[in-house]
Amino acid sequence: MISILIPTYNYNITRLVAELHRQALDTYVDFEIIVIEDGSTPFLEENKTVNNFEFCRHIILSENIGRSAVRNKLADEAKYEHLLFLDCDAEVCSEHFVEKYISFCKEKCVVIGGTAYEPNENNPQFSLRLAYGRQREARNATERDRNNFSTFNFLISKSIFDTVRFDENIHGYGHEDMVFGHQIHLLGYDYIQIENPIIHKGLDDNDTFLIKTREATLNLYKLYKTGRYPFLTEESKLLHSFVRICKLGLTRLFAYSFDQLQSVLEHKLCSSSPSLRLYDLYKLLFLCKTSIEK
Known part of the structure; x- marks a missing residue:
């Protein structure tokens, strides 16, 4: 039914996976959670415990292959028709997060859930990231830019993904998501924007x-x-x-x-x-x- 895919780099993923696993079990649908460690070593031992959860896999890459390639590899590893991509530095803030996405798994679609930020986080060390996130990213579904595709939290049918895929010619940091989103539009698909955000926790100073x-x-x-x-x-x-x-x-x-x-x-x-x-x-x-x- 659904494959939950999380590329991970230098981040402790255990809390996120535990919550996603709990919610997915409660839906009584077939699921899997796949985490790929993209050449990082911090938190490696902690993240290996993902393998202890039923229907979960933790894959370790010895070298960093990059933001585009690791997402393509996750999709290749997935066995279900709908792929839920989440960034590793996220926290689930709704009891019905997985359930909301499951409701779209009967159709070919691209669904964007959105991004949220801790309302009580006001550390001045993160003031610029918080200002940008709250004003440009944390928008209601009706307010989001049609062209602003984000890889942070989205569901996509595997058949659509396999036609588009992330462009592995794009190296370095940034804008592979813009190219990916444009290719989806070229195929004739619009994004379904829903209110199903996760909290962005891994803030940069x-x-x-x-x-x-x-x-x-x-x-x-x-x-x-x-x-x-x-x-x-x-x-x-x-x-x-x-x-x-x-x-x-x-x-x-x-x-x-x-x-x-x-x-x-x-x-x-x-x-x-x-x-x-x-x-x-x-x-x-x-x-x-x-x-x-x-």
Whole structure:
């Protein structure tokens, strides 16, 4: 009936698996839970206990194969027609989480459950990640962007997945989900948006989040320059703005502005109340800087 698939890297997965296993048993449907350790070693011994749960498997990869490849491998390992992909740094916050997804397992579909954040989490070390998550990710089903596909928490029919699959040519951090989501739309499928979020627990501190932001922005630029993904300029607001700046001949000015403003912007973005408008500007200036250097 349903295969619950969790790629794992440097995270203790035992609590999440235990809750998913309990809920899946209560549905009285056929299920399996597969965890793939993508070349990580912290929490390895703890995560091996996943094998003690009935219908659960913990697979260890000796090397990290990347975000796209590990999800494709999970799908290859799955034996049921519906695949529920979850990120490892999640916490189930509803007693009916699995049950809600089971109700869609009678049809060919792509279902997105959503993301939530702890309402009482206000540690200033995570202020930027929390601001971004709460304002851009933790949206009701009716408010979510049609083009904003997230791998954090979604159900997909195996027959659809096998037609699309994650693009393993995409290396580095970020935007493999955007490409995957676009391919789903090309097949003629829309996402079914439902209220079935899980809590994002593995928060990056401000400095780490900015590092990942630069990595993801660099990856976006690399994808754009390959010419294989022409739709990115329409589906990425960041890339759309960048192309307009290039046409106006302002790229070098924006790149120079990044050099001059980087430390000031990062100081403000790491404050207790960061502005996402400044965050968007930071990414745009960095993208211009990247294009000049490359």
